[in-house]
Amino acid sequence: MTIAILADDTLKNEWLQHQFPESISFIWADSMSSLTMLDADAYVDLLFRNDPERNQHLARMLPKPVIVNAVEFTTEEIRHPFVRINGWPTLLQRSIAEIVLPASITENSIKEIFTALNWQYQLAPDVPGMITARVLAMIINEAYFTLGAEVSSREEIDTAMKLGTNYPMGPFEWSEKIGLQRVYALLQQLHLTDERYAPAPALKAAIQ
Template sequence: MNILIIGDEQNFISLQRKGGLVAHTVERTDSLKGAEALQNRDLVIDLQFDAHPENAAVYAQYPAIPVLAGVVKTSLQTVKKTYGCTLIGCNWLPGFIDMPVTEISLLEAIQQPVLAAIMQQLGWEYELVQDAVGMVTPRVVCMIINEAYMAAETNTASREDIDVAMKLGTNYPMGPFEWSKKIGIKEVYEVLAAVYTATGNERYAISELLEKEARKN
């Protein structure tokens, strides 16, 4: 396949760790500069779509080219309604890109065989989840991080103790503050804000400490 990858060098390196790209013609760019970049492409992987949803207006001009877009802070339904473009939503949030199983959402059942063919060619495992802001894993992980910040706000325990307790008590690979560093606290904040706006659920009301640290970045 002739693949265009849109994203910075760090996230591209994370994507390479998944494997499967060396058998294909791959070009990386920091940003989508126009429709001409899509000519002769078999696949687009947009790692930064959440930050640049306007890219969908360009993708709409080439509906036959599948796009694996990082859609965590919005929903495919919203993208479709705004730009008239049907994408394949992926969890390309930093810290999750190189996970062995990619979390994916679809808007239409007709996309399933297309997705299956792409994943077979790349040799990637995936799991389908419902189209919703925050998807599943990012929503849960960011909520846990938020609760850890709330505990730190009240001096219930130190950050180090909270990380150790979560790893020992729940067998998590990382503690919530370790996760926040890997994802990026600004990303965590933006996911929580998007989910809270979409759901109105107080579980996603953002910790004052977390918001303060996010605004520093």
């Protein structure tokens, strides 16, 4: 099986943390145009942006599986039968991939790919943030509310979360790895339908 992937160095390194079988070949693209020119059994866009032009390029690869790193956008918003994967930095290297299937794609088609990759997956609801990203976004947002209220410092909050909850990273450390702009974009999307996800003023200030 040959899989063509568009990624930056960070996400490429995380992808390669997995012990993939030797029967799998990866072709790494450096642009959307080069990705569309490759002959592969499946295509992965880890630098996905939900814009019509990009989606049209990706749609050319259909009906072969097209997997996109679309954490905040639902398949309805994307308007193409692409498989969503949670490819936020630090989350892509997990032993279980979090994915969302569009209504027109059966699980058998994507199961074949992940079985070949020897990579477990978990189906998530077709909502912004899936499961893990929305939980992380809320934790990071609450940390910024706490920071804005001058309850504690960034370093102290990170230390408290690592020691008190056994998190691998504190919320501020995690937000730096993920990219605060990604977290903010997801919070904005979630806030459209749920007031609980209103971005903290300190978080807004941090990205300006």
